[in-house]
Amino acid sequence: MMKLLARNRHAVQRIGYSFITLMAVVTVLPIVGTVLFILFKGGSAISWEFLTSFPHDGMRAGGILPAIIGTLYLTIGTAIFSVPLGIAAAIYLSEYAKDTPLTRTIRLAIINLAGIPSVVYGLFGLGLFVLFLQFGTSILAASLTLSIMTLPVIISTAEEALRSVPQQFRTVSISLGATRWQTIQRIVLKEALPGILTGVILGLERAAGETAPILFTGAAFFLPRLPQSPFDATMALPYHLFVISTQVPEMPIQIQYGTALVLLVFVLTMNIIATVIRSRARAKRQW
């Protein structure tokens, strides 16, 4: 009887283990599948001309240059606003804020900000930046909208990175006659930088791939020239993809997939950069 039970236990163990392994593999499949599928379908569309020329024939031919440049502008614009603000907020929360009702409220707000659907950000941006502040449908308004959406990601990852710097470094630094701010500048930020950068890149990557927040705030259906100032509207990869997939009849399918591929590569490149930064910093870390 005991023997049988023991054997059963082993069997249960093996089944459980196999099941968990299977689930882990299953989660990877959609990612690998998507990438391969898009690569297969869109690879043939990629050419120098596709990357460096304007669309023509009602976007059914030509390239996607303005969308690439637009996404680049939006990403940079988002970085300009969200990175300093996000890091400053993270420093405040990690290094200065005591556990008071005010800080608890701030944290709660950040968590909730992360949960808001992106289309709501879009409407908010339309109301505040486009209409009330009269920035118009522009790179500026879209970047600000994307910044608000990106902030929670940057703040929470940066705060996490700052907190992971050992407390003793701060104590020692202060015991050697450093002020709190000198300690943050010279030790804490320096050590947390790779973690912060990772968070920043992941946040910006999300911003680069979003459609809904720029839909009402800065994205244009088609523009015959590149944007000249932050107050111009712009084409952008995710919105362009949406447009050519749903709004243009008789669209050649490989252009759609080619566009998707470019967006995917853009986002994955950022992801890889983040991963490299993180692993190189881990290897060099002195604690």
Added chain:
Amino acid sequence: MTDKIIIDNLSLQYADGAESLRGISMGIRQNAVTVLFGPAGGGKSTLLRCLNRLNDLTDIKTSSGRILIDGKNILDPKTDVIALRRKVGMVFARPVPLPMSIRENITYGMELAGEKRRSKLDEAVERSLKLAAIWDEVKDRLNDPAIALSGGQQQRVCLARVLALQPEIILLDEPTSGLDPISTGKVEFALLELKKLYTIILVPHSVQQAARTADHAAFFLQGELIEYDEGKKMFTTPKEKKTEDYIMGRFG
């Protein structure tokens, strides 16, 4: 010999109810090793952290009394704590090399104090590493990360880092608790030399170390100063029953 530090009726309580101090009064001699010993939670570390105002980083519920260094009350809110911490250096229980090279660890405090001249910095690196009895072991690899050193070497670099600021008082909070006997011996040896130049306050990691190093010794129990005397007398003929019990290993 004069009292470098006078502690006058010092009481303190942390907000989390941990260690506290109750009505401590004592004078601490210049150019001597004063040892604060007793069981854990007795208030030794708390007292050390009052002397360089490192307790400012902690949540304190109540505090009262005065600490006079060279006649000035350092607990006064107007005290320049940055200058105080340069004058009163501290070595911690576990060596904490900052994440930089050996050299940078030594010059860190000086650079914060505004010293930029390379010659001055180099001079201080050599002088303080020699004082901490570690120069010969690290002189050829000053640009290596400090974390690459052994625990005992790290702790002497941490000591040198404090010495580079040319303090007047050095606080040592169980500086050898993580070290092997040989490294411990080296640190204790360094202390013998250092007391000629500095006022040293040491929380030892054992009664034996207290007996080996103390010019003066203070026995702390549950936040109170039980007995304070010359080291020789304290460890041979203690006056208080509690002190004797502790030294003889009957409790603690």
